[in-house]
Amino acid sequence: MTIETAHDPATTAAQAVERLRLAEARLARRRQTECGPSENARAAMRLILERADTGANITPTEIAQSLAISTASVTGMLDRLHAGGLIAFVANPADRRSKFVVPFDRDVDPDAIDPVTARIREFALDLPTDTAGHLAQFLDRVREVVDAECR
Incomplete structure (x- = not known):
């Protein structure tokens, strides 16, 4: 017995999305080991740049919440981004215990990230x-x- 699959537009779109999801998963695995900053680090940099572009600040805790990862993971990731010259930390004037994460070099092209x-x-x-x-x-x-x- 052969199972036939429909080739209607909805099925075609759903199959294309599934191929995209599989490709994204493969890319995430490659980025973990082979090509530079991790997906989370790239997402964090996009968040930091977006916030800076709107004139707002972002804290490490907000980054962790946005990416749905632990604050410990964010700390290590931000340390690596800082060591790479991509971000800096500034004290929060309203709360000396917290800090803001800011892009170090505003000439960084988001597309390069x-x-x-x-x-x-x-x-x-x-x-x-x-x-x-x-x-x-x-x-x-x-x-x-x-x-x-x-x-």
């Missing part, structure tokens, strides 16, 4: 405006499902 995002942005420029919006909504819904799993 994550070249995959830069390439995806290039591809997105080719999408028709109405398609880009629908695709973004679809992917946001997929992300919500993934984020909600095992919580």
Whole structure:
């Protein structure tokens, strides 16, 4: 007995998302051992840069909460980013026990931190405006499902 799979648009989209998820998992494993800062370190740098760009500050605890990792993991990761010259720490004037994490070199190109995002942005420029919006909504819904799993 042969199981036939439907080739309707919904199945095609779901299969494409599954291929993407598998590719992301493979990339995360490679980044753990082979190519520079970990996925968490890249995500932390994006957060730090985004906050700095809005004129807001971010603490190590907020980074840990945002990435859903332990503060101990964040401490080690931030120490490595600091040693690499990517971030600095400044005292929180309202609470001397806490510190803010700031980008050390504001000339750092965010695309250099994550070249995959830069390439995806290039591809997105080719999408028709109405398609880009629908695709973004679809992917946001997929992300919500993934984020909600095992919580």
